[in-house]
Amino acid sequence: MKIAVVGAGITGLVAGHEAAKAGAEVVVYEAAERAGGRLLTTELAGQPVDEGADAFLARVPWATELCQELGLGDELVSPAQRAAFVYSRGALRALPQPNVMGVPLDFDALAASGIVSSDGANRARQEPELAGSPLVGDESVGALMRRRLGDEVAERLVDPLVGGINASSIDDLSVQAAVPQLAEAASRGPSLVQELRRLAASSTVDPAAPVFFTLPDGLGRLTDGLGDRLGDRLRLSSPVAELGEIDADKVIVTLPADAARPLVAPVSARAAELMGKIDYASVVLVSLAFDASEVDHPMAGSGYLVPSVEGLSITACSWASSKWNHVGSADTVVLRVSAGRYGNDQVLALGDDALLEAVGADLTTTMGLNAEPQEVRISRWERSLPQFRPGHLGLVAEIEQSLAQDAPWLQVAGAWARGLGIPACIHQGRLAAQTSVAQGAVTR
Numbered sequence: 001m002k003i004a005v006v007g008a009g010i011t012g013l014v015a016g017h018e019a020a021k022a023g024a025e026v027v028v029y030e031a032a033e034r035a036g037g038r039l040l041t042t043e044l045a046g047q048p049v050d051e052g053a054d055a056f057l058a059r060v061p062w063a064t065e066l067c068q069e070l071g072l073g074d075e076l077v078s079p080a081q082r083a084a085f086v087y088s089r090g091a092l093r094a095l096p097q098p099n100v101m102g103v104p105l106d107f108d109a110l111a112a113s114g115i116v117s118s119d120g121a122n123r124a125r126q127e128p129e130l131a132g133s134p135l136v137g138d139e140s141v142g143a144l145m146r147r148r149l150g151d152e153v154a155e156r157l158v159d160p161l162v163g164g165i166n167a168s169s170i171d172d173l174s175v176q177a178a179v180p181q182l183a184e185a186a187s188r189g190p191s192l193v194q195e196l197r198r199l200a201a202s203s204t205v206d207p208a209a210p211v212f213f214t215l216p217d218g219l220g221r222l223t224d225g226l227g228d229r230l231g232d233r234l235r236l237s238s239p240v241a242e243l244g245e246i247d248a249d250k251v252i253v254t255l256p257a258d259a260a261r262p263l264v265a266p267v268s269a270r271a272a273e274l275m276g277k278i279d280y281a282s283v284v285l286v287s288l289a290f291d292a293s294e295v296d297h298p299m300a301g302s303g304y305l306v307p308s309v310e311g312l313s314i315t316a317c318s319w320a321s322s323k324w325n326h327v328g329s330a331d332t333v334v335l336r337v338s339a340g341r342y343g344n345d346q347v348l349a350l351g352d353d354a355l356l357e358a359v360g361a362d363l364t365t366t367m368g369l370n371a372e373p374q375e376v377r378i379s380r381w382e383r384s385l386p387q388f389r390p391g392h393l394g395l396v397a398e399i400e401q402s403l404a405q406d407a408p409w410l411q412v413a414g415a416w417a418r419g420l421g422i423p424a425c426i427h428q429g430r431l432a433a434q435t436s437v438a439q440g441a442v443t444r
Contacts, residue, residue, distance in 0.1 A: 003436050004029065004248035006240050006263065009037025010422060011414045012254035013226035013234075014066065014429030019252075020233060022437040027248070028230055031239035035227045038384055039422070041218025044377050045289035045332050048218040049320065051379040052285070054336070055079070055212040056219070056422035059205060062430070063222075063423040064213060070225040075217075078210035080325045083301035087312075087366045088115040088156045092304050095157075100196045101179050102158035103149065110153070120152030128191045135186035138390045141178055142171030148192045160305035164315050166420065167281035167385040168342045169308065177388035177419075216326040219422070243267060243410065250409050250436040254429065256280070257386065257416040268406035274399045278416050280383035281342035286359050287320075287377040290333045294371035299333070304366065312365065313347045313358040314339045332374070337363070342387055352378055386416035393418075411436060 003019045005012045008030035016028035028035075040051040056063040058078065067073050085092040095102075096109035104110040104124065111121035127148050135144065141162055145154035159170045162179055176183045185195035215221045227234050243251055243263050253260045257278035265272035303318040318336040321328025328334040337359050339347040350358060356376060363369040396417050403410055413428040415421075 001025065001250065001437065001440070002027075002248040003250045003252065003433070004246045005252045005254060006243075006246075006260075007037075007254035007414070008032075008035035008223075008227075008234060008236070009254060009414070009425070010039055010223060010226075011425040011429040011432075012252070013223055013230070014426050015252045015254060015413065015433045016230050016233065017226050018430045018433035019437060020230065022433065024433075024437055026230070026233050027246075028234045029238045029240050029246075030234065030236050033237050035234060035236065036220060036223035038381060039219050039223050040379075041220030042377070044287050045328070045334060045375050047327065048220075049287055049327060049334065049336075049377075050214075050218050050220070051287070051377070052381065053219060053422060054318070054320070054324075055214040058210045058213045060423045062426040066426055067213075067215070067222065070222070070229070072215060072221060072225060075215055075221075076213045077216055077324070077326065078214075079212055079302055079323050081300065081302045081319075081322050082211075085301055085304035086115050086156065086160055087304055087306045087310060089117070092366065094301075098200065099157070100185075100200070101182060102153075102161040103145070103182065103192065103196060104153065104157065105193060105197050105200065110157075115156050116152040120150060120156070123150035124153050126150075127193050130191070132190045134189060135175070135183060138174050138176045138183075138393070140171050140390050141173045141175045141182070142169065144175050144182070144186055144192070145170060148186075155309045156307045159309075160307040160315070163308070163341070164305055164338070166342075166388065167283050167315070167340060168387055172342065172387065172389060174388045174390045174392045176390075177392040214324065216324075222422075250411075250439070252411045252413060252432045252436060254412075254414045254432075256383070256414065258383065260412055260414075264403075264407075264410070264412065267410060268402050271399045271402040271406065271412075274395060274402065275412075277389075277395060279342070279387045279389075280416075281340065281385045281387060282345060282348050282380075282382045283338060283340040283384060284348055284355065284381065285379045286337045286339070286355065287379070288335045288337065288359075288373040289328075289375040290335070290369075290371050290373050292329075292331050292333045295333045295369060297367040297369060303336075306362070306366065308341065312362045314362040314366075315341060317363065317366065335363075342385075348380065348382075385420070408439070 005028040038052040096113040299319040299322040302323040321334040
């Protein structure tokens with residue numbers, strides 16, 4: 001069987017790798033000069049530092065299993081620091097523990113954190129006693145959080161965490177697609193917090209177990225390893241203009257939705273129309289290296305989040321040289337600062353100098369940092385984060401159904417479909433390849 005994969009980001013590389021393992025004749029086409037998509041590791045301050053994602057979830061198996069398969073399992077490391085902070089109400093304040101995606105499970109810890117006002121903490125305390133029916137269907141994360149826990153917890157805890165991951169507002173995000181663990185709890189009973197507490201109490205996961213993993217030489221090692229396994233089956237600088245020009249029994253398209261649409265339209269107008277409803281946010285990640293002697297703020301943690309209600313340009317700052325033992329040194333502090341979210345492209349529109357000025361001003365505001373960086377790297381990721389609106393999973397199911405009817409030889413997969421994050425993309429790539437092989441040849 002001949003299987004073609006269009007796109008050599010992590011999803012496409014995994015799809016090609018999995019199909020080749022199953023004995024298929026595989027070609028992976030990539031328009032760019034390199035594979036890996038938004039997984040990219042380059043040098044900063046004399047050492048490899050990721051330009052995009054710098055870690056993946058350890059508590060789902062797919063990325064860890066792939067690392068082991070590629071012979072990288074023994075190299076995996078977890079963060080040296082677990083504490084994280086939120087810049088709220090004029091100061092950096094520790095995230096209250098325990099919490100689930102920002103939802104506080106201990107209201108005394110919430111009040112002590114100072115992230116919300118006393119009125120905000122008292123409003124959250126009402127949640128277990130509030131009347132309400134279980135979650136039915138899908139709604140926005142913001143609607144659920146505001147109804148159950150109040151505006152302050154929604155805006156100062158859940159939004160910087162969940163919204164920050166997706167470069168969006170929780171008022172626009174599907175609870176089922178963006179935070180399925182919250183959707184599960186909300187569907188089990190009228191109190192979100194009580195159900196989350198029950199799930200936490202019944203969990204068999206060791207709370208001391210790592211939450212995240214990475215590779216010390218950067219996550220580019222992961223895509224490089226897949227590229228090496230594929231060998232000459234990976235064809236770089238090879239854009240695909242039409243699916244009809246590909247000699248294959250099955251095709252798996254792993255491009256972003258807006259790039260995949262023109263390829264899909266000639267074979268399934270309905271699927272292409274539905275894919276046009278997927279929108280994207282653009283973000284920028286500024287990496288900075290400082291002389292450690294000029295950084296006065298203690299960094300006993302992994303970094304901090306910035307709620308949009310604070311009105312700053314940045315959305316998060318990772319204290320990379322504290323978070324990871326392999327980044328920075330005794331003489332060098334490395335920060336990775338994120339900015340940009342859906343519906344607000346003002347920061348992205350700035351030139352490099354103006355962007356650095358805005359980032360520097362926010363670092364002064366949030367952590368009192370006034371030093372000039374020794375080295376700077378700006379990574380602009382245009383239209384990089386798909387936006388999961390309420391009803392997203394139903395939309396994806398309809399796209400898949402349309403393709404199954406109109407073009408059963410074609411599959412689409414990627415971060416825009418069934419989940420952001422490296423493990424989710426790996427899982428989708430594997431499933432697409434396994435499904436293509438299992439179905440056998442289909443007349444195109």
